[in-house]
Amino acid sequence: MIRVLADENMVGLDLLPKDEMDIHTVPGRTISKRDLDGVDVLWVRSVTQVSEALVDGSKLRFVGTATAGLEHIDQEALKKRGIGFSAAPGANANSVVEYVLAALAELQEPWERLEGGETLGIVGCGSVGRLFASVAQALGWNVKVHDPWLAQGNCSPDWASFAEILQCRVISLHCSLTREQPWPSYHLFDAPALAALNGSQWLINAARGSVIDNSALLEHLSGEDPVNCVLDVWEGEPAFNTALLASPALKFATAHIAGYSWDAKWQATRMLYSSLLDAQLLRTPLPEGLSSSESLAAVSGTGSDLARQLISQRYSIKEDDLLFRQLTSLGAQRAAGFDALRRTYRQRRELRGSELIQPRFIASRELSGICAALGISLREQRTELDATA
Numbered sequence: 208m209i210r211v212l213a214d215e216n217m218v219g220l221d222l223l224p225k226d227e228m229d230i231h232t233v234p235g236r237t238i239s240k241r242d243l244d245g246v247d248v249l250w251v252r253s254v255t256q257v258s259e260a261l262v263d264g265s266k267l268r269f270v271g272t273a274t275a276g277l278e279h280i281d282q283e284a285l286k287k288r289g290i291g292f293s294a295a296p297g298a299n300a301n302s303v304v305e306y307v308l309a310a311l312a313e314l315q316e317p318w319e320r321l322e323g324g325e326t327l328g329i330v331g332c333g334s335v336g337r338l339f340a341s342v343a344q345a346l347g348w349n350v351k352v353h354d355p356w357l358a359q360g361n362c363s364p365d366w367a368s369f370a371e372i373l374q375c376r377v378i379s380l381h382c383s384l385t386r387e388q389p390w391p392s393y394h395l396f397d398a399p400a401l402a403a404l405n406g407s408q409w410l411i412n413a414a415r416g417s418v419i420d421n422s423a424l425l426e427h428l429s430g431e432d433p434v435n436c437v438l439d440v441w442e443g444e445p446a447f448n449t450a451l452l453a454s455p456a457l458k459f460a461t462a463h464i465a466g467y468s469w470d471a472k473w474q475a476t477r478m479l480y481s482s483l484l485d486a487q488l489l490r491t492p493l494p495e496g497l498s499s500s501e502s503l504a505a506v507s508g509t510g511s512d513l514a515r516q517l518i519s520q521r522y523s524i525k526e527d528d529l530l531f532r533q534l535t536s537l538g539a540q541r542a543a544g545f546d547a548l549r550r551t552y553r554q555r556r557e558l559r560g561s562e563l564i565q566p567r568f569i570a571s572r573e574l575s576g577i578c579a580a581l582g583i584s585l586r587e588q589r590t591e592l593d594a595t596a
């Protein structure tokens with residue numbers, strides 16, 4: 208029997224086989240050395256700093272993080288001690304892509320501008336950036352990608368310099384957080400970069416808060432023609448600069464939940480379980496994946512309207528924005544409120560893999576294109592007329 212200590216925000220732990228594992232859960236932010244007594248496997252999320260100090264002297268055999276971002280893990284310290292390590296790369300990529308699409312469709316204008324041939328600039332071409340680029344291309348949008356760490360040609364759409372990205376109508380950030388030279392992403396959007404943007408553009412950050420210098424952003428937002436923003440991540444989480452929320456240019460503000468679909472979290476749990484099978488710490492095979500969610504109801508209209516109707520059947524970014532803005536009334540309890548919003552996050556299913564049942568007379572070519580891009584299977588409903596024909 209192996210003893211697992213897991214962050215209480217992991218999903219689906221109760222669905223894992225229990226014959227070889229004894230799982231205890233704790234709040235991730237407060238995991239300390241004392242909690243690791245007798246623990247073989249530690250499963251964390253982004254809020255636990257897995258430092259040399261934490262793991263030193265422990266009997267840990269394996270650490271897994273149910274996240275894409277890795278900056279909270281001292282991988283060198285694990286390696287030195289022979290502690291195995293794995294993460295969940297890509298598990299939440301589609302969840303983040305659907306979050307960004309929800310923002311664009313809800314705002315309508317950026318979606319329409321992209322539909323009209325203007326350019327989407329993606330910063331970071333890892334699991335999220337690459338998937339977003341391919342979905343955007345399938346929607347017929349022009350895409351430019353900036354990721355100086357990768358060799359050009361490793362990401363299919365047009366490669367771009369940072370200066371070119373700053374010219375794009377919509378800029379979406381999907382880089383990992385790094386201070387490493389020569390291309391640190393830490394404060395990539397500093398005062399000079401922000402000064403190159405204006406109110407005809409949209410800047411979306413669902414990567415890490417510190418990719419944008421939040422103090423410089425506040426100054427920019429109080430200027431004359433600020434860029435429109437969507438922020439899911441904040442410098443100093445779980446604390447955040449509430450003054451940012453006063454700006455009308457901040458269109459949507461959410462509590463680091465872009466990757467929080469149920470599907471993504473369960474996929475991450477499955478990936479961590481699988482890595483214990485690979486490390487031969489477990490033998491019982493993985494349980495089944497999630498069954499697909501209910502079919503989507505018929506939609507009508509065009510462009511952003513169609514997308515909004517589809518997305519809103521699974522996800523409401525407006526609801527997340529409202530909940531987040533309510534945190535400002537909590538005063539000193541805001542940071543705790545931020546964590547609570549994340550801990551109690553609703554069960555949100557992804558659109559990808561869903562089925563849309565649509566009457567034949569309102570199924571259009573445009574709808575087929577959007578469904579194909581979003582991974583929705585479109586089934587035309589037979590009408591009485593079809594049946595009698």
Ligand SMILES: NC(=O)c1ccc[n+]([C@@H]2O[C@H](COP(=O)([O-])OP(=O)(O)OC[C@H]3O[C@@H](n4cnc5c(N)ncnc54)[C@H](O)[C@@H]3O)[C@@H](O)[C@H]2O)c1
Nearest residue numbers: 275276331332333334335356382383390391392414465466
């Ligand atoms: N908001 C959320 O809920 C959420 C969910 C998933 C991931 N994330 C964040 O988004 C990031 C991207 O996720 P991913 O799964 O694609 O990670 P990934 O590690 O697969 O890709 C990150 C990419 O960013 C690139 N990069 C690093 N520095 C850069 C720079 N200065 N300029 C341009 N590109 C740079 C890397 O080369 C890499 O290709 C994660 O690291 C994580 O921090 C947030």
Ligand SMILES: O=C(O)[C@H](O)[C@H](O)COP(=O)(O)O
Nearest residue numbers: 252253254274275276466467
């Ligand atoms: O890095 C990631 O995978 C995401 O930012 C993820 O959504 C973080 O969630 P957390 O670990 O903070 O619960």
